[in-house]
Amino acid sequence: MAGSDTRDRIRSGLVVFAAGDAAGVPWEGSTAAAVDVARIDDIPRRGDWPPGATSDDTALTLLVSDYLADRSAVVDEADFLTRLSAAVPGIRGIGPSTHAAVDRYLASGTLHADAGDTNGAAMRALPIGWAVADDDRRRTVTVGLSRTTHGVPGAVAAACVATAMASAAVDGRPILEAAAREVEWAAANLVPARLDSIQRASSGTWHGDPAGVSLDAVETLAAVVTVVRKVVEDGLGVAEALRYAIGLGGDTDTVAAIAGGIIGSREPGSPDIPWLARVGLPDPDVLDAASAALAALRDG
DSSP: OHHHHHHHHHHHHHHHHHHHHHHGGGTTTTTTOOOOOOGGOOOOTTTTSSOOOOOHHHHHHHHHHHHHHTTTTTTOOOHHHHHHHHHGGOTOOOOOHHHHHHHHHHHHHHOOOOOOOOOOOHHHHHHHHHHHHSHHHHHHHHEEEEEEETTTTTHHHHHHHHHHHHHHHHOOOOHHHHHHHHHHHHHHHTTTTTTTHHHHHHTTTTOOOOOOOOSSSHHHHHHHHHHHHHHHHHOOOHHHHHHHHHHTSHHHHHHHHHHHHHHHHHOOOOOOOTTTSSSSSOOHHHHHHHHHHHHHHHEE
């Protein structure tokens, strides 16, 4: 695959990621029934958040992109946690596991979390899948960066599944097959007992809780796989898929962002998202630099 094609796919993934994040922000914490699907495109304002604002999902995904570019996708936990600790105070929506990890690192310099089953590691992980083509190396980087903030094996496994899907998407390979293979690897190497919900999602038998998708990393990836399956098997367009993700309720911005980043990186070009002009997207130069750097790592 030509470098420009890889770059353009990654850039599209970043844009759709941010579009899902921003559209999901107003509905975060809502039950599925409380999400007014007809108003999703309007991106109604949430409290004191700026209109169309993205959350920690987009901010930390760009942080990981910068880290990978600067360190050539080599794991240095201290460097990553130093960057994360400096960024966290200025980012809206940081989750509990990431806050705890930063507090721990600043207090003691400890590099590995011994707790944290939430979806923060999976949420920021897609750049690893876009940047690293080799499965073994991708897993090494994903596990290494995930464990700085999330110590529960299920959270690490969920991040690995997310990166496997992103890697397949940017290559144009079958995404659901990549997810299924990664679940098998993770079950054998990380966490044998807690991935059945992702497997059910792959087969279309997972059903979300009416209360919404929780912060649990494995449940989040089950929701993401369900959205991607709707795209691959039922032909949902990008905007329809993001609305579907948000309609599941709960952690709406994260589910829509991760699913959006994966489906958005299947093809280069500008995605057809009606509300895109209302999204507080990162500066175009930032998107260009991040996508070019990740593509260079992958194609190098």
